[in-house]
Amino acid sequence: MAKSKNVRFDYFKVYSRSFNEEKNVMEDKPANLKDILETASQIEVKKRIIVVGDDVARLQSIDFNNNMYELHFIRIRKNGYPVKAHDDGSIGYFQDVTDEEGFGEEVSALYDPKNHIVMIRRNMFSLSPSAIASFFTSITNVPGYSYYFRPLVHPKALSLMKKDHLVKSAVVNIADIKNAAPQTKATVGKIITKADEIHESVNFSFKISLNPKGSKKKSRIPIYEELMALSQDDNVVGLDVTTKANEDASVEYLDLIEQKLVDFHRFSEKDFDLHFKNVVHKTVISQMHRLYRTRENDLKIYK
Known part of the structure; x- marks a missing residue:
């Protein structure tokens, strides 16, 4: 058995997106999951299902303690099972798993209804924030209305780059473009389109940059708003930008993802369940409750 396990926890603000018929625009605003969680708690456990690629996940339990909602998700694998490997060198197969059963991976989340913040345990088997948000959207079942989780980013991270700075290049890494927020997918298209606005060659790989040869000191790629939008999507796992405050300033290298609010905790051997x-x-x-309490002052800073 492992002697310790390092676990990552990410923090998100819950937002909703809906169509305002009066203004004829889509609106984004902070949202409270309290009502939808109360609704979900009344649904049979076996029907609280999320489809995640070839797997499914289930909201196994919802508990309310210390003014916080404790959410227990199970990601269920029903194919591609691993083999059993014995220390004597032999291997075996799991033969007693029925069609109604599968291997489950636990995912824990903590929701603060006062601040509209959700804290999620992350690992390689975890549910993505977009998958969890889509589950709540499906329960709401209101046409044109959806939930999404926006990472909490330190305001200084975004203030490092001003709108009037000269963006020279940006390297963007999106972990799962299929599950990225609709705004992210639209933003990628906008960035490509905006390349038409400058008269110089522009490289794109999802690295976008000015061609150094023939580039003028005052040249810029006009994608400030798009970069700010990408920084709000958790599927965007890398966003490195080179920029200049003005045409005579030195080039600065910024990481707009680095300042997301994240915690890590190493669970020791005494934390392991002997059976599981x-x-x-x-x-x-x-442990999530304890970590969250230590972050109460930070939550007033992060946006």
Whole structure:
């Protein structure tokens, strides 16, 4: 059994997107999941299902403690099972799993209805924030209305780059473009279109940059708003920008993702369940409460 396990926790602000018929525009604003969680708690567990690629996930439990909602998701694998490997060198197969069963991976989340903030345990088997948000959207079942989670970013991170700075290049890494926010997909298209606005050659790979040969000191790629939008999507895992405050300033290298609010905690051997040989939801959620309490002052700073 592993002696310790390092676990990552990410923080997000809950937002909703809906169509304002009066203004004829889509509007984004902070949203409270309290009502939808109360609705979800009344749904049979077996029907609280999220489709995640070839797998499914289930909202196993919803509990309310210390003014916070404790959410326990199970990501369920029903194919591609691993083999059993014995220390004696032999291997075996899981043969007693029925069609109604599967292997589950636990995902824990903590929701603060007062601040509209959700904290999610992240790992390689975790549900993406967009998948969890889509689950709540499906329960709401209102045409044109959706939830999404926006990463909490330190205001200084975004203030490092001003609108009037000269953007020279940007390298963007999107972990799962299929599950990226609709705004992110639209933003990628906008960036390509905006390349038509300058008279110089522009490289695109999803690295976009001015061609150094023949580039003028005052040249810029006009994608400030698009970069700010990309920084708000958790599927965007890398966003490195080179910029200049003005045409005579030195080039600066900025990482707009680095300042997201993230916590790590290393669970020791004493935290492992002896039967499951892992850190179970109850232990993880207890630690999440403790970490969240230490972040209360930070939550007033991060946007």
